[in-house]
Amino acid sequence: VDHYAVIGNPIAHSKSPDIHARFAAQTQQDLQYDRLLAPLDGFLASVQSFIRNGGKGLNVTVPFKLEAYALATTLTERARAAGAVNTLKFDGTEMLGDNTDGIGLVTDIVRNAGIAVANKSVLLLGAGGAARGVILPLLSEQPARLVLANRTHAKALDLAHRFSNQPRLKVCEFAEVEDTFDIVINATAASLASEVPPISPRVFGAHTLAYDMMYGKEPTAFMRFAKQHGAIVRDGLGMLVEQAAESFYLWRGVRPETSDVFAELRERL
Ligand code: ATR
Numbered sequence: 001v002d003h004y005a006v007i008g009n010p011i012a013h014s015k016s017p018d019i020h021a022r023f024a025a026q027t028q029q030d031l032q033y034d035r036l037l038a039p040l041d042g043f044l045a046s047v048q049s050f051i052r053n054g055g056k057g058l059n060v061t062v063p064f065k066l067e068a069y070a071l072a073t074t075l076t077e078r079a080r081a082a083g084a085v086n087t088l089k090f091d092g093t094e095m096l097g098d099n100t101d102g103i104g105l106v107t108d109i110v111r112n113a114g115i116a117v118a119n120k121s122v123l124l125l126g127a128g129g130a131a132r133g134v135i136l137p138l139l140s141e142q143p144a145r146l147v148l149a150n151r152t153h154a155k156a157l158d159l160a161h162r163f164s165n166q167p168r169l170k171v172c173e174f175a176e177v178e179d180t181f182d183i184v185i186n187a188t189a190a191s192l193a194s195e196v197p198p199i200s201p202r203v204f205g206a207h208t209l210a211y212d213m214m215y216g217k218e219p220t221a222f223m224r225f226a227k228q229h230g231a232i233v234r235d236g237l238g239m240l241v242e243q244a245a246e247s248f249y250l251w252r253g254v255r256p257e258t259s260d261v262f263a264e265l266r267e268r269l
Contacts, residue, residue: 003054004251005036007046008061012037015265016059019244022264023256031056031252043067051090057251058088059244065129072097081136081163084129087247098250101130102137104243105185105213105236110141112238112262115183115209117141123177124148125197126187127155130213134187135159139166147172147181151188151197174198180205184226186212191220204231212236217269237269238262 006016012035020033036058038046043064050058060068068085069075076098079085085097109115122143124131127150138146147170150156160171174197181203190197191214204210210226215235223233241262249255 002031002056003034003050004031004057004059005034005050005055006059006061007036007038007043007050007064009038009040009063011035011061014061015240016061016244019241019261019265020248022261023245023248026260027248027252027254027256029252029254038064044071047071047088056090057247059247060086060088069097071095078102078136082129082133083162084133086133086243087250089251096250098247099133100243100246100250101239102134103246104239104241105134105211106137106141107242107246108234108236108238109183109209109211112242112259113209113234117143117183119144120182121179122146123181123184123203124187125185125199126150126189127152127159128187128189130189131187132159132162134185134213135163135169138185139163139168143168143183145170147177149174149177149199178202181208183209183211184231186210186214186220186222191222194221196221196225201225201229204229206230208232209234213239215240215269237266241265 006014017033024031065084073095079097079099082099087098089096120143145168148156149172153173156171163169188197204226208231210231210233212220212222213236215237227233241258245256245258
């Protein structure tokens with residue numbers, strides 16, 4: 001059997017082994033998928049030993065996505081734009097680095113929520129790795145505009161600068177975001193602290209999709225705030241399942257069906 005794993009630190013909480021085991025059973029792919037706890041200073045050694053033992057691919061999570069980016073011998077365009085790698089595929093001496101987070105988000109919005117991004121106005125909150133990872137896949141959908149806003153404005157300017165060939169990408173200060181958007185995506189870490197990014201509730205209209213990349217048993221503070229102001233809300237559980245499906249496809253060439261896996265995960269949160 002071919003071996004895969006998710007590597008991170010910590011890793012015990014990861015749902016990826018569960019998701020990939022379900023994908024493998026459903027598509028009748030013979031593979032094993034484990035959790036790999038790497039020491040904080042031992043990412044490279046852990047990857048090398050995994051490959052020596054015949055490992056075919058890794059999902060990479062906190063805090064190793066930048067190291068995986070540096071390690072990859074080939075990068076996909078979306079990994080390069082993200083500046084981070086969440087999926088590695090090993091083939092001989094080649095280490096292909098991909099990033100499936102952004103396409104996971106887009107698939108969850110467009111296919112699962114049934115809301116097109118094309119020609120829509122999109123507000124992306126945050127300017128860390130989570131925000132950076134989704135910019136290119138969002139722009140690929142041809143939104144009317146993608147506005148980037150971050151608590152620390154300078155970081156949003158720096159990030160947008162990396163996409164300076166993209167006329168649809170704009171930057172705005174939190175305090176100056178006043179328009180109503182079709183889609184508002186929270187890519188900040190505020191939800192981890194049960195906080196809401198300080199934006200005007202006017203960004204939410206009756207048809208606005210407010211999407212939090214975080215997920216949990218209960219709606220996040222951002223989702224509660226958005227719902228209170230009339231928005232349709234969605235958390236990041238679907239993004240988690242869809243990024244996994246895209247990694248699975250990269251490794252195995254088969255697209256798993258995601259809706260049952262999503263429903264089962266939701267039930268067990
Ligand atoms: P990640 O890789 O998860 O994006 P990060 O690089 O640490 O993590 O970035 C965290 C993001 O969440 C940043 O955009 C941060 O804003 P600052 O650049 O101003 O620090 C944002 N963030 C974290 N806590 C926040 C809060 N309480 N309100 C608003 N933004 C917050």
